[in-house]
Amino acid sequence: MRFLILFLLISFKLHGADQIGTVAVIIGEANITREGKSEPIVKNQEIFEKDKINAKENGFVKALLKDDSIVTIGSNSDFVFSQFKIENKNSRKVDLKLQKGKVRLLITKKLRKGFIKLKTKSLTMGVRGTEFLVSSQIVDGQEVSSVGVISGVVSVEPAAGVKLRKEVDVVFLRKGEMLNSTDLTINGADAIKPIAPKIIEELKSDKGRFLPEVEVNKDEDETEIEDDGTSKGEQDTTKTKSDEDLTTDKSEAEKMLNEARTEQKDVVENMETTVEELDIIDEETDVGSKVSEVNERVDTFDYDEFIQEQINDRIENLDLEGLDPRIRKIIEDTLNKQ
Numbered sequence: 001m002r003f004l005i006l007f008l009l010i011s012f013k014l015h016g017a018d019q020i021g022t023v024a025v026i027i028g029e030a031n032i033t034r035e036g037k038s039e040p041i042v043k044n045q046e047i048f049e050k051d052k053i054n055a056k057e058n059g060f061v062k063a064l065l066k067d068d069s070i071v072t073i074g075s076n077s078d079f080v081f082s083q084f085k086i087e088n089k090n091s092r093k094v095d096l097k098l099q100k101g102k103v104r105l106l107i108t109k110k111l112r113k114g115f116i117k118l119k120t121k122s123l124t125m126g127v128r129g130t131e132f133l134v135s136s137q138i139v140d141g142q143e144v145s146s147v148g149v150i151s152g153v154v155s156v157e158p159a160a161g162v163k164l165r166k167e168v169d170v171v172f173l174r175k176g177e178m179l180n181s182t183d184l185t186i187n188g189a190d191a192i193k194p195i196a197p198k199i200i201e202e203l204k205s206d207k208g209r210f211l212p213e214v215e216v217n218k219d220e221d222e223t224e225i226e227d228d229g230t231s232k233g234e235q236d237t238t239k240t241k242s243d244e245d246l247t248t249d250k251s252e253a254e255k256m257l258n259e260a261r262t263e264q265k266d267v268v269e270n271m272e273t274t275v276e277e278l279d280i281i282d283e284e285t286d287v288g289s290k291v292s293e294v295n296e297r298v299d300t301f302d303y304d305e306f307i308q309e310q311i312n313d314r315i316e317n318l319d320l321e322g323l324d325p326r327i328r329k330i331i332e333d334t335l336n337k338q
Contacts (some may be wrong), residue, residue, distance in 0.1 A: 019063035021047040028058035028075070042281040052080045055101065060208065067092060069116075070106040074210045077101020095119070095291055098145075102135040102210040107152075122162050122181035124154040132173075133203070133211045139182075146196050148178035148211050150203055158185055178211070246276040 019305045023045040033052040041053065047063055047300060053073055056059050061073040067086055073079045076101035086095040088177055094116040096105075096172045107116055110129025118125045120136045123145040130152025136145045154173045164185045173179065183191035198302075203209050 016083075018049045019046050019066070020049055021063050023047065023060035023061060024064045024070075025060070027060040029056035030054060030059040030061045030073075031056075047081060048083060049084050052078060052141045054078050068108045070108070070209065071096075072104040072106075073212075074102040074104075077103060077130075079103055092116070096135055098136050098138050101135060102133070104131075104133045104207070104210055107133045119159060120181075123147065123184075124157050124159050127152065130154060135211045137211070137213060142182070142324050144180055144182050146178060146180040146211055147173060148203075149173045149175050150200070156184070 023041055023043055026043050026045075028042050028173060028179040031038045031054045032041045032045065032047070033054065034048065038054075041061060041156075044288070047053075047065075053061055055073050055075050055077045057075055058075075059075050059077075063071045063073070065071065066085070071079070078101060080099065081092060082097050082206075083095040088095070090111050091110055096116065096118045098118065098120050105116075105127075107117070107127055107129050115126045118127070118134060120134065121143045122136075123134075125132075125134065125147060130146060131150040131153050132148070132152070133145045134145065136143060138144070145153060146255045152175065156173055156179065157168050157170045158168055158181065162181070162185060166186060166188050168184060168188045171179070171184070171192060176195050177192050178195050179191040179193060183193075199212065
């Protein structure tokens with residue numbers, strides 16, 4: 001009995017102190033590997049540092065970590081909790097690794113010091129408080145990692161040892177943006193692309209969804225070709241508008257104005273996320289003065305005036321003379337209502 005008690009105490013010391021979270025949801029088949037031993041995952045199972053979760057073809061695992069972060073692991077995925085240290089309420093050190101597959105992370109608490117690092121074979125990412133998705137897949141025999149941001153800011157850089165065709169510094173992804181590792185090594189910051197609004201809405205409404213698989217375009221100068229051999233841009237400029245197109249044209253004109261307003265709303269949000277970028281760039285730097293400056297700019301920002309100026313500029317730059325008179329009147333009437 002004495003030896004049993006001693007064994008339990010030692011086990012608690014070795015494992016219990018390092019417990020970092022719990023399995024909240026398990027669907028299908030998934031295993032957890034600890035100290036070289038693998039066993040099936042069950043609901044409410046404890047998770048420790050260095051544990052590896054392997055979700056099978058029909059597997060799905062959602063883990064709740066002790067800092068209230070949520071890690072959702074998709075099918076055919078291997079994910080490792082390499083390190084998870086919370087030194088105090090304002091500091092943590094977390095290293096995670098996606099060896100293959102797909103994962104979704106919601107980091108609910110933004111601490112002052114220490115950010116969460118997530119690594120794949122080709123990318124290294126850093127976050128503090130955000131929701132983002134990452135995938136690692138094989139395309140044409142090569143590993144390709146993709147990352148997309150639902151909210152917040154994610155710093156992204158090529159992993160050590162990755163061959164670069166262009167010198168790449170750390171780039172920052174904001175909400176609604178994504179990139180993949182192949183494009184990053186070729187185009188640097190120009191690899192950042194918007195996520196389709198429809199996909200964003202689907203990802204927001206369904207927390208069990210992940211990034212769609214990507215098709216890497218290795219020819220950066222490739223032109224989209226329609227069936228008749230002309231480029232999409234050429235077809236758009238030569239298309240003749242008829243009366244049957246009036247309803248579509250009206251919708252497009254109104255959509256254009258709405259997009260102009262949306263673009264300007266993003267300016268305020270971008271000013272706010274600048275604070276997060278400053279934090280990630282150098283967590284040891286005192287950015288208090290810069291934060292205050294940004295907050296002051298946000299507080300004093302005349303949003304309505306800015307929107308009006310930008311819409312006016314956009315309308316002035318349009319070739320209204322080339323539009324159907326009825327469409328031109330719709331745009332001018334909409335402007336006069338602002």
